Amino acid sequence: MPRPTPTPKHDILHLYSIGSKLKTLRNNKGLTLSRLSAETGLSTALLSKLETDRMLPTLQTLAKICRVYGVDFGHFFVGATHHSLAITRNAYVIAERREQPTARQTPLHAVTSGSKQLSKLIDIPVEATFQLAEGRARTQLTAYVLDGMLHMRVAGSDEVLHTGDCFVLDTDAAVTWSAPASRCRVLAVFAQ
Numbered sequence: 001m002p003r004p005t006p007t008p009k010h011d012i013l014h015l016y017s018i019g020s021k022l023k024t025l026r027n028n029k030g031l032t033l034s035r036l037s038a039e040t041g042l043s044t045a046l047l048s049k050l051e052t053d054r055m056l057p058t059l060q061t062l063a064k065i066c067r068v069y070g071v072d073f074g075h076f077f078v079g080a081t082h083h084s085l086a087i088t089r090n091a092y093v094i095a096e097r098r099e100q101p102t103a104r105q106t107p108l109h110a111v112t113s114g115s116k117q118l119s120k121l122i123d124i125p126v127e128a129t130f131q132l133a134e135g136r137a138r139t140q141l142t143a144y145v146l147d148g149m150l151h152m153r154v155a156g157s158d159e160v161l162h163t164g165d166c167f168v169l170d171t172d173a174a175v176t177w178s179a180p181a182s183r184c185r186v187l188a189v190f191a192q
Contacts (some may be wrong), residue, residue, distance in 0.1 A: 013056050014137075015155060015156035016076060016077055016078075016155040016156065017053075017153065017154075017155070017161045017174045018050070018053070018056065018057065018062075018076050018171060019050055019051045019052055019053035020051075020053075020131075020153065020174040020176050021075065021076055021134075021174060022047075022050055022051045022065065022076075023051040023131075024131060024134050025069045025071070025075075026051070027131075029068075029069060031068075033047050033048060033051075033175075034144065035048060036065075036068065038088070039068045040064040040065055040066060040067075040068055041064065042061060042065075046061075052053065059073075062076065066102065077121075078136065087161065115189065115190060115192055116191065116192055117189055117191060118189070118190040118192055119184075119187070119188070119189045120187075120188050120189075120190070121146075121183050121185065121187055121188075122177075122185070122186045122188055123183065123184075124148075124150070124177060124178065124179040124183065124184045124185075125179065125183050125187070126179055126181070126182055126183055127178075127179070127180055128178065128179060129176060129177070129178040130176070130177045130178065131174075131175075131176055132171075132175040132176065132177055133171075133174060133175040134174055136172055137172065138170075138171070139169060139170070139171055139172070139175055140169070140170045140190065140191035141168070141169050141185050141188050141189060141190045142166070142167070142169075142188070142189045143166065143167055143168075143169070143187065143188040143189070144165075144166045144168070144186065144188075145161045145162060145163055145164065145165045145184065145185075145186055146163065146185040146186065146187055146189045147163055147184060147185040147186060148163065148179055148181075148182045148183050148184035149161070149163075149179065149180075149181055149182060149184060150162075150165075150177055150178075150179065150184045150186060151164055151177065151178045151179070151180060152167075152176070153173065153175075153176045153178075153179050154169070154171055154172075154173050154174070154175045154176070155171060155173035156173075169174045
């Protein structure tokens with residue numbers, strides 16, 4: 001008799017980026033995991049696992065969290081209505097750059113009221129996470145990984161991009177960038 005196929009780690013619910021939405025709500029409300037734990041009666045360990053998508057919440061757990069944030073289930077189950085991602089791997093390799101101790105976004109030009117684009121150099125330090133965009137807001141950009149390894153979570157998928165990789169993204173899903181292994185520098189041009 002054939003063995004059942006194990007459920008993939010990224011099942012259909014991961015498309016909704018529930019963990020990212022939970023973390024964004026908590027940060028926007030200025031709550032720590034400890035404070036959220038006290039208000040919901042849920043452990044900080046469980047809340048941390050939910051925010052990092054290591055565990056999916058039950059409906060009862062999500063209902064407790066919804067009460068604290070003043071949102072309904074619909075907030076978590078709205079998928080991207082527009083999503084497009086194109087990646088060009090290792091298009092051009094840039095030589096090693098000197099390490100910078102702090103993370104920052106550096107605008108590369110002056111933005112005016114008539115500007116259609118915004119160019120930034122984004123430095124992400126080791127083990128840092130950068131919430132590029134929350135869900136429901138449309139993000140259109142072209143980006144090039146200058147240095148390091150960029151982990152991108154968007155619309156339930158995880159992408160790992162290396163030095164020299166380029167991508168074009170057009171989405172209204174939440175977008176999170178992180179640099180878990182080494183500092184990462186990205187040149188990004190956003191459509192406005």
